[in-house]
Amino acid sequence: MPKTSINISNIDKAYHGFAYFVLTITWLFTFYKKPEKKNLIAFICILFGIIIEVFQTTLTNYRTGDYIDVLANSLGVLFALILFNLFFKKKYIN
Numbered sequence: 772m773p774k775t776s777i778n779i780s781n782i783d784k785a786y787h788g789f790a791y792f793v794l795t796i797t798w799l800f801t802f803y804k805k806p807e808k809k810n811l812i813a814f815i816c817i818l819f820g821i822i823i824e825v826f827q828t829t830l831t832n833y834r835t836g837d838y839i840d841v842l843a844n845s846l847g848v849l850f851a852l853i854l855f856n857l858f859f860k861k862k863y864i865n
Contacts, residue, residue, distance in 0.1 A: 787843035787847065788847035788850070790847065792847035794848075795851035796851040799812055813849070817848050820840075824840055
């Protein structure tokens with residue numbers, strides 16, 4: 772049987788997106804009774820992702836920050852916010 776290797780480049784970007792999705796959705800469900808905080812939570816999670824990437828570049832010699840990681844983090848946050856809004860929109864309509 773021929774040996775096949777699946778090489779997915781930049782799979783860590785999916786990990787970044789998933790991690791920030793989980794971070795954001797956790798905070799959103801924690802404060803679900805305060806819907807006015809949704810945008811603030813999303814903003815803080817995106818800001819946290821940016822700060823971590825900047826710290827990786829400036830405070831360490833063995834890690835580098837990546838703007839694509841910031842994009843993946845932000846997409847995870849926005850996806851969580853969209854799903855949260857869809858979930859609670861249906862809950863309040865029915």
